[in-house]
Amino acid sequence: MKVAVYWGCLIPTVQYGYEMSVRAVMPQLGLELVELNNVSCCGTPIKSVNMFAALYLAVRNLAIAEKTGLDDLLLPCNGCYLSLSEAKHLLSQDGKLKERINNILKEENLQYEGSIKIWHTINLLHDLAGEERMREVVKHPLNGLKLAVHYGCHILRPSTFQPIDDSENPKKMDELVEWLGAKSIPYPEKLDCCGYMLLLSHPDAALTFTGLKLKAVQDWGADALVVSCPSCQMMFDMRQKSSGATTGAKLNLPVLYYTQLLGLAMDISTERLGLNLNRSPIDELLQKVGLISTATSP
Amino acid sequence: MLIKARAAIPYSMSIIDLTTTKKPDLALRLKLLAKIGEHKPYNCFQCIRCTSGCPSMKMLELKPHEIVSLASLGFIEELIASGTVWACATCLKCKERCPQAVAPVDLIFALRNLAVEKEAKVPESFLRSLSAILETGFVQKPQDTVTRKMEKVNREKLDLPKFHEPDEKFKAAFFKVLELFQE
Numbered sequence: 018m019k020v021a022v023y024w025g026c027l028i029p030t031v032q033y034g035y036e037m038s039v040r041a042v043m044p045q046l047g048l049e050l051v052e053l054n055n056v057s058c059c060g061t062p063i064k065s066v067n068m069f070a071a072l073y074l075a076v077r078n079l080a081i082a083e084k085t086g087l088d089d090l091l092l093p094c095n096g097c098y099l100s101l102s103e104a105k106h107l108l109s110q111d112g113k114l115k116e117r118i119n120n121i122l123k124e125e126n127l128q129y130e131g132s133i134k135i136w137h138t139i140n141l142l143h144d145l146a147g148e149e150r151m152r153e154v155v156k157h158p159l160n161g162l163k164l165a166v167h168y169g170c171h172i173l174r175p176s177t178f179q180p181i182d183d184s185e186n187p188k189k190m191d192e193l194v195e196w197l198g199a200k201s202i203p204y205p206e207k208l209d210c211c212g213y214m215l216l217l218s219h220p221d222a223a224l225t226f227t228g229l230k231l232k233a234v235q236d237w238g239a240d241a242l243v244v245s246c247p248s249c250q251m252m253f254d255m256r257q258k259s260s261g262a263t264t265g266a267k268l269n270l271p272v273l274y275y276t277q278l279l280g281l282a283m284d285i286s287t288e289r290l291g292l293n294l295n296r297s298p299i300d301e302l303l304q305k306v307g308l309i310s311t312a313t314s315p
Numbered sequence: 316m317l318i319k320a321r322a323a324i325p326y327s328m329s330i331i332d333l334t335t336t337k338k339p340d341l342a343l344r345l346k347l348l349a350k351i352g353e354h355k356p357y358n359c360f361q362c363i364r365c366t367s368g369c370p371s372m373k374m375l376e377l378k379p380h381e382i383v384s385l386a387s388l389g390f391i392e393e394l395i396a397s398g399t400v401w402a403c404a405t406c407l408k409c410k411e412r413c414p415q416a417v418a419p420v421d422l423i424f425a426l427r428n429l430a431v432e433k434e435a436k437v438p439e440s441f442l443r444s445l446s447a448i449l450e451t452g453f454v455q456k457p458q459d460t461v462t463r464k465m466e467k468v469n470r471e472k473l474d475l476p477k478f479h480e481p482d483e484k485f486k487a488a489f490f491k492v493l494e495l496f497q498e
Contacts, residue, residue: 026453029470029478031460036475057452057481057489062444065427066437068350069496070489074448077485099407107352121495124488174407175418184411210370210406217440218401222374226404291473293462300463 020141021082021090021133022050025097025247026058032247034291038276039093039138041289045154046146050091053081059097060104075104076118079135080127090133091141093276095246098137099171102178105131137172138276139245140181143189151196156284158198159306164278165239166190166201167230167253169246170210193275194243197282206233213248221263227252228264231272241271241302243278250274254297271295271302281308339389343429347391350425354410354418356387365409365419375402379409379419386422395435400426449489452481 020043028036043050056078060071079101082090092098108115109131119128136144142151168187176184185208191201212226231253234242244250252260254272261268273295280290287308292299303309348355363380371377377399385394394400403423410418430437444454457478459469470478 026455029475030453030455030457033460033468033470033473033475037473040475052476054479055481055485057485058448058454062454063441063448064424065441066431066445067493067496068424068428070445070492073489073492077488121488121492124491125484170406170408174411176411208408210404212370212404214405215371215375215402218438219375222371222402223404225374226370293464294460294468296463 018047018089018145019049019051019087020136021053021085021087023053023056023059023078023082023090023092023097023101025092025094026062027096027247027251028094032250034277034294035093035247035250035274037289037291038274038280039091041285042276042279042283045283046142046150048141048146051085051087053078053085056081059094059100061096061100064100071100072104072107073118073121075100076108076129077122077125077127079104079131079133080122080129083130083133084127088134089141089145090135091138092135093138093245094248095137095169095171096248098135098181099178101135102180105135106178135179137181137245139168139172139190139193142275142279143193148192148196151193151279154279155197155282157282157306157308159278159282160198162199162240162302162306163202163238164194164199165204165234165237165242166194166207166275167211167242167244167249168208169244169249170208171246173208190243190245190275194278197279199278202237202239204234204237204239206230209233211246211249211252213252216252223252224256224260224263227256228260228266228268231257231260231268231270232264232266235266235268235270239270240305241273241278243275244272245275254295257297269298269301271299272297273299273302281306337390337393340391341389343391344386344389347386347422347425347429350428351418351421354416354421356383356417356422358415359383359387359413359417360415362414364412364414365417368408368412370406370408371402371404377402379403379423382426383417383419383422386426391426391429394426395430395433398436400430401438449486449493452485456480 060074064071172181182189194201209230212223215223277290365379400423410420
């Protein structure tokens, strides 16, 4: 089955581990990714500056995806998912707005219909690939691992924009983790924000969000934190050390993308999953699942 | 109409201070309301569900219910000048949980847009994102990075396909969009 893919800004310019792991796992599930040409930013980073321009960018990318003639579009980034699902919602409610934006899109020979279905990595794997297929591809069950999942705000809320799961009590990512043989631990901080969107205006507060959540997950005894959003990964993984310094916490928690975890369960090499790019102590996790021996780790 | 609104809202200390020293700006209030679609702030009955779930309340004392109330009363200039709207982490819990469909986060985005339009103090990095998109279509170009063993890598070394920026037509159209919004 062919699925169009829109990577956004952060994944193809810095979060290579997510792109590599998505590219590595999807073919094994029978999903062929189709690249989009001439796409741009999704609009989320400029929503604070100019809401209309942000909406235009979102609709333009949807129009490009519709031009492929495919029925499904994968948005691995939570920010992009929010931006494009909001655009779909607003234009389905407001015909005049749709006409106004389509008039500008005409200059690039584009037209937005609203026909393409959008997916995030998590509901694509959970709903489209499905439990049976997901369990089939597991070659190396992650038995014994206790994992905490972090959905990220922008694929859950608001419930009016077609979120991937229940806004207040999401279950899909927990189930995805359990299908691999691991245990998803319940923890009260599950819906807490990573703080990324405050990084530009209040960096210390942003790092405090990150540090407090990491500390909580660590204290609940999780072996790792599993994420599905490049912004969240940039906080919990890339900025783990500085968030520990900001909050005065000693943090030592492996953080990885769900697709990287899935790749491990599929026995894909850590290099192909980009796991050597994660900053957090991934080797400790690999030892626990028996993928590297204690002797060879640095 | 404004007097009615004042009477209906059990306002907090800071609003009492403002109402005795400042005059609401009704024209700016209408301009703000035009930006936020159905989520009108005057539907708020100050139940404070937004503020009680707000992560920025814990860290930066952001009070979404106060922003809604001030916007509803027309104290827009004061809201923009205070800079509080830049303390929102856009977790969207307020929008999800509001029983009156007010969406404080949308109001915050609209106020940030107004701050940019009025050339008020805006965190510079937000404007940089816009100029980067005008220049390259994205907020940044592909970056070099390092592995945990400190080996320098990039897309090519990682066997990732070449990254493409959108063409010149995109830039021309996007520039036009920005001009349209100014009108």
